Amino acid sequence: MSEKPTKPSVSRRGFIGGVSVGTTALGLLETSEIEAAPGATQGPDEVPITLRINGKAVQLSVEPRVTLLDALRNRLDMTGAKRVCDRGTCGACTVNINGRTVYGCTTLAIDAQGKDIQTIEGIAPEGKLHPISVAFVNQDGQQCGYCTPGFVMAAKGFLEKHPNPTYEQVERGLGGNLCRCGTYVGVRKAVLEASKNMKGGFHNA
């Protein structure tokens, strides 16, 4: 029914990332509105959709208002991404869509159709750990761990664009994720360790 997305998803991260110097937020919003092609009206009842998650096509039925995060957690039992702020602030729900790091809580599931969605569950084969996950263990970049999958996903997206980051770049690049236990000291070290260990090319497990 909806093999094509009808509207580009705009996550807060992407939104802010898109605001270049001299471009007002209003200007960006208008651009998004223009890009939004008028598609067939869907909903409010559930519609069948197909999502490509971690390389596999998954069919499910959701109301158009359901976020990608809630689809993952409530419909597909993929609970690595967490719902914390639910408003695009904290990054605990971070996933990767078409190579971009986005917040799952501010992306509609129907808008994620036709795109490559990668979640924390898909970054390493079953029973194996991604080098970034390993680095978070080694550097104790986690305590309660609730923010950690989001941090790992954000770090993965960051390191793909900045394979040799400086300390300062790590602090900026991971600025879209929040932790309450205060694990940032370990997270900083973990991202730098991961950047070294990924030189061999374990970018996509």
Next chain:
Amino acid sequence: MPDPVKPDYAWPAMETRRQIGKPISRLDGHLKSSGRAKYASDWNRKDMLFAALLTSPHANARITKLDIDEAKGMPGVVAVNVITPVGQQVQWEGTEIAVVSAKTEELARDAMRRIKVEYQVMPHLVKEEDLAKAGARAKAAGEQVTGDPDQTFKDADLVVSDGYYAIPVLTHCCLEPHGQVTEWTADQMNVWPSTQNVSGHAGDLGTTMKFPADKIKVHMDHIGGGFGSKFSPDRWGAENARLSQMSGGKPVKWMLERNTELQIAGNRPSAFAKIKVAAKKDGTLVAWQSESWATGGIGGGGSPPIPYVFTEIPNKRMNHSAVATNTGGVRAWRAPNHPQASFLTCSALEDLAAKLNMDPIEFFKKNLALTARKDLYSRQLDIAAELIEWKKYWKPRGQNGAGPVKEGLGIAIGTWGGGGHASRCQTTINPDGTVVVETGSQDLGTGTRTVITQVAAETFGLPMSAITLHIGDNSLPPSGASGGSTTVGGVSSSTRKSTVNALAKLFDVAGPALNVQPTELEAVDGRIQVKGNPAKSLTWKAACSKLGVSKISEMGINDQRKPEGLNSSGVGGIQMAHVSVDTETGIVKMKRFVTVQDIGLVVNPKLADSQVHGAAIMGICGALFEERIMDAQTGKMLNADMEFYKLAGIGDIGEIISHLDITPENDKRGIVGLGEPCAVGVVAAIANAVANAIGVRVPSVPLTPDRVLAALNGTSSGSSDRRSA
């Protein structure tokens, strides 16, 4: 039978330890960093329903009409449970009114919005900054007087500092909200809660629900933050059980929405104080006078213990008022009341030191006889000063250069108890050599799993991978709630005892096989051997095979009142901050933060450092960013979200240095808790560093740009200098 010789539970000598004291990575780290760890909020049961909660938009109101009929009839809705019926009063925004269960979360929310409620709205008080406006809502505690403060303050030779200081209500803001999945069939209740008290959860819930606690099964593998706010099953725990029952016993997931989480699921009391403090010209403290007030919600607010640490100031007068506000109730927060007390006291003392033209370190040292730990604090001040390079960077207040960006240093002091809570641990050694350790504790992210496993592996001379640990279930031997920094002390002690008891039983079997008395044996490097003689030994597996078909199963009990040298309590700590402040923008940045923490035996220094780092970062949040903001007109919390309830990000923390006092002497004290003491002085140290940098006190934290600029302009709001309300 003669009484058996009492086993020696003492911790192995420091130099012989193979696991304890080693910086081992947390055992469940791989589950968390791969997203495989399952939290309460992650449980998806078959046929599970979702709950949506309707809460009160008013801070003080009586319900006059409540109509759930439309909601009940909506598609997908299974049950509607009225929590606060008509006629009852709600006393804060966010109070639970009614909750819906439905097949999807979206349908549950739709139905919740169709519940019709009418309120008779009554006057509220939600702000406590201005004590004069609190009227009858302020209840004075009895005045406390020591010595003769009035006469002392009249002494013209004294230097007196008079200040106003304010630290606001914070919310715990656990990233995993409060909540649970509950299924309550006729004769069994299964609960998957997010709790700091796995073993006690069923008892509390059973009492509330009038249901036998032994028929309530509680399970939790991981918890997404608690910090003192998740001890009880809470009203939503009880009402979720009822909702499940009303839904035919189906499992129902109910996690609080973020706004409700911030409104009602836990906050730390505020503290406001007008403090006058006096010293002789040589810096000797002689008099203290404080008028303080606080709120923790409708129940008022506990008095922070001031003067803090410097308790023996000879002349004191303290007055405190608890202000009852129409806001969500207070809960324990990492070192309850201590961060506030440290902030109030250390701010007043730093202001006095500045007036005396004294280096605050010298001023603190001059008065350490007024504390319970003179020598300790003196040594810690020296260590911290070196780590933060005090001599290199500290300048007297306000003499921090001519440019717009000023740097400053500040200090703070803290104390805490710690110890070990009541805990039972059962250890089983099987004939095939496998070892199972079981205790009904919980790992809050502090590393409880790792610590228990280290202790067991140490006793048995085995690698940690040889130990199977079960925690997080109330069918296991009960262990205390994780509060007061007593978990590591409690579970390590019970684990030590149960593993020593089990090992003694294994020695009983291995002794005859090696033709020696069991007391001559030791467990080292995967072998049971004659002490000091690896040649005369059995492998662990071979020794266990001598058990035949019977396994060893031994309990170990930590009695909170009789720690038997395995754990103890009572610590002091010093914290120092180095900040830069842009006097044009008012932005404060962390440069370096140092914690020097008194501690006993450290089971895992890597995890201990993480606790110190985490406490520092949480304190940085409180010093620079976070506060609950209430609206006087509407009675609402204005920032019940994570965009405007601000936490520090990864770029906001600067360099953090943790110094744990790991010494043979301290090690003899056994385990002392850590999570709370290192959280005490952070806000105080940063506030003092900012005062030192810019030359004036910013009376209220968090030290937001507007407050810093107001202080620089002489327009800070405050009860003694109130120019703007």
